[in-house]
Amino acid sequence: MQQVVAVVVFGLAAVVLGAGVFRTSSMVRSALSLLGSMAALGALFLALEAEFLGVLQLMMMATEMAIMAIFMVMYMMDPGGLGKMEMAHQKRVAIAFGVIAGLTGVALAVLPAWAPDVDFRDSRTGHSGGDGRRHRCGDRAAPTVTSELLPISLAIGAGLFGIGIYGVLSQTNLVMIMMGIELMLGGALVNLVAFWRLLHPDNYAGQVFVLLVMTLMALDMAVGFGIATARFRAKGSVETEEAAELKG
């Protein structure tokens, strides 16, 4: 029960802070809001008993988002947000896609019968159980699993994904688009950890994919900022609307 409450609280914090990324006009606040969202995800991983992943997420995102902050201050015209410039385009399209993606994800999370019918504890009492999986001796004691934890986690992932899509489609600045991509990947991470926790918690190899996605997040930021730096040096801005021509 506490676990469900913790997951809901951290998930809501992640979604709200993720939405806050695109609502503020101050760039550093935007980056720190994204940091808050990713840190809430790290805490959510800890609540889902993926301890190493949670600590890793907390650590990596602190550094990554601080670097994102400095790049935003470098490449954006009004980093303090005091000029209240309009930084978005095609807003209605972006909102539509974001809402469609988010609702589809939430529907996929809530409607199907994800949770297995068999209570987890029965299949892990040392017998091979109906599915014939091998269990090593000394496995952790069977966790008490609530069957509504998976739909909740998947819905949180869907919410983050929808906000990310809104960000990618509505923002004109390359750095802000990258923040939307980070949110989308964060939603994917939540899904991965939730599925690991509720379907294969005894097999830590399931966390390797999560490590892969985290590495990809870091790498895509590195390459993206390299492209942004090259573009900024050539043209003086990283706005996508000014990059519509192939010339130069």
Added chain:
Amino acid sequence: MTSWWLVLAVLLGVYAIAVLEEWTMTGRIAPSAPLRSGLALLGRESLVPRQPDRVLFELAPLVLLIAAVLSLAVLPLAPGLLFADLATGALFVNAALAYVMVAVVMAGWAPNAPFALVAGWRFLGQLVAYSMLIVMPITAVGMRAQSLATSAVVDSQAPLWNVVAQPLGFGLFSLAALAVAFLPPFDLPIAPSELAGGVFGEYTGARLVIVRLGRLVLVLSLATAVTVFYLGGWLGPVLPPWAWTSIKVLAVAATMLSAGRYVPRVTIDLMLAWAWKLGIPLALVNILWVGITLLLAKSG
């Protein structure tokens, strides 16, 4: 019951480090100086700069304090005497220390002041320099302990302390610890003479008390980390375990606070160059060295 003893130990440790810092700066041991200066600060006017980022301005000292306290929470005073016995304790220390950087960057941006801004971004560069040098020695320490739990790390040093078994890692970790706590010679973010107080130069009154408290807890946490990872934690012959930890922590803290005062401040370009061109190869050599010694010990 244990947590109350731990809280008391942390408060006493913080006070002791404050007294030590005063001693390294003035050469006098003034036991009531921290209390007096803290109360005096609380009584002074609390100024807020013009057009700050108000949310970040208030948050930065709190994040510094919380990050320092969290990093201290997983470090043991004695066997079983710690706030949270995480299986990934050593990594959690590093994760909490990363938020120190977040706090300093926030404090640099928030007051809308040029010196603070420059100091904050310089600390981000400093993080790029020291972060590998913090994590790689921790990796080597975890290799020897076959675990990331801090209690396991201390237990693995029972035959031989890590300062002797992994001297390269000890040197790099100690220097990186100085850089995390922005102590001289790595005190770029608060650069008293160069940047007019740096990131925390615009903080006054009660907020400055929280900043100073956060910094003291950070120094305590890093001294405890050096003790736990390299100096054998609570291991020692005659005294009870908590006494050994306390003695070692205070000795390390005194060294950390005084060592840098004889060396000029390291500028950011030199710091990055030395860290990446010399520090990281040495850290990798340290990991290689630990791996080789562990394999030899296992086979021999």
